[in-house]
Amino acid sequence: MVNLCKSDQFTLTKLAKVILPGLVFTAAVAASAIVIADQVAINEEKVISEVIIAILIGLLIKALIKMPAVFAPGVEFSFKKIIKVAIILMGLNFSIAAVFSTGLSVLAVIIASIIAAMGLMELMWRLLNIRPSLARLIGIGTAICGASAIIASAPIIDEADDSDITYAVATITVFGLLAIFVYPVIGSFLQLSEFHYGRWVGVAIHETAQVLAAGFAIGNEAGEVATIVKLTRTIMLLPVIFIFIQVGQKGRRSDEPFSRLLSAFPAFILGFLGLAVVRTAGDVLFTDSHLWITTLTAFNQLSKFLIVVAMAGIGLTTDLTKIKNLGLKPLIAGLIASIFLGVFSLSLFQLFY
Numbered sequence: 001m002v003n004l005c006k007s008d009q010f011t012l013t014k015l016a017k018v019i020l021p022g023l024v025f026t027a028a029v030a031a032s033a034i035v036i037a038d039q040v041a042i043n044e045e046k047v048i049s050e051v052i053i054a055i056l057i058g059l060l061i062k063a064l065i066k067m068p069a070v071f072a073p074g075v076e077f078s079f080k081k082i083i084k085v086a087i088i089l090m091g092l093n094f095s096i097a098a099v100f101s102t103g104l105s106v107l108a109v110i111i112a113s114i115i116a117a118m119g120l121m122e123l124m125w126r127l128l129n130i131r132p133s134l135a136r137l138i139g140i141g142t143a144i145c146g147a148s149a150i151i152a153s154a155p156i157i158d159e160a161d162d163s164d165i166t167y168a169v170a171t172i173t174v175f176g177l178l179a180i181f182v183y184p185v186i187g188s189f190l191q192l193s194e195f196h197y198g199r200w201v202g203v204a205i206h207e208t209a210q211v212l213a214a215g216f217a218i219g220n221e222a223g224e225v226a227t228i229v230k231l232t233r234t235i236m237l238l239p240v241i242f243i244f245i246q247v248g249q250k251g252r253r254s255d256e257p258f259s260r261l262l263s264a265f266p267a268f269i270l271g272f273l274g275l276a277v278v279r280t281a282g283d284v285l286f287t288d289s290h291l292w293i294t295t296l297t298a299f300n301q302l303s304k305f306l307i308v309v310a311m312a313g314i315g316l317t318t319d320l321t322k323i324k325n326l327g328l329k330p331l332i333a334g335l336i337a338s339i340f341l342g343v344f345s346l347s348l349f350q351l352f353y
Helices: 002-039 049-062 070-092 096-105 107-128 131-157 162-189 196-202 207-218 220-235 239-248 256-264 268-285 290-317 320-325 328-352
Strands: none
Touching: 002 049, 002 070, 002 162, 002 290, 049 162, 049 207, 049 290, 049 320, 070 196, 070 207, 070 268, 070 290, 096 107, 096 207, 096 220, 096 268, 107 131, 107 196, 107 220, 107 328, 131 162, 131 207, 131 220, 131 239, 162 196, 162 207, 162 290, 162 328, 196 207, 196 328, 207 220, 207 290, 220 239, 268 290
């Protein structure tokens, strides 16, 4: 038992040493972005959000400087893991009733948008003469939750291979990254309130990290609403995979489709909901407690900083030179799907909400 504990401690220490350099570097980029955002404020109003600045700094570093290899594990950790920690901590910003009311209020739009986007891609593979499996992966990535949806669904989509996964993930990443910069401009031009903008972004943009970036680029309310809507949309991955299983879209790698269905569930959502329950209970038990308010404020600030760290990680891990290797037709399909989802979901909100 003692030797086992020592072995575990050694492994954790070694892992920390591997991750720490890149994590510190990414945090430094995030801190720089926050300072720059504060410095360029006009009348204490930020001209550009720190999340956008963090992504831009990361992209510039990736494009202009050969980043030391020792930073790579920590930078990847910042993007893939820190964003989930930030989302979990955001659960303390909401009561559980607010989470469910916000999520359920847009469920019809989410379902309609998923069906429409995936239906569009069934048409696109015929029009553009691309592989059906590639079109379906782009469709599910656009409609639900980006790369994670693509990777989770690929084994149960007939004839999907590694090249399809690579092309689909790259396509989704490209247009999701563009959306981070385009959606805030459109939202401001249309004079959408933070609440309405957040709902739209949560339905229309692909990856969770991209949704947070575009949401918080406008304001805290927009970012928080976008997060709840996006998590609701992410859960829809489960019924979509279930439907693919039921209609017989079984690939050669799906020997245990229902275990894959279970593994596709994003567990960090449970953490988010758990802390929303804690917030609800805490507000009842510690209504006038200064310590409770101070604790909530501290975790809120930590969550915001971790979001900026994750955005820096996005920039530092995005290689724009790979765009030229995608091929024209997948890019066209991804562009059409992205524009369609944005216009379709916004139209539904404008017509019925």
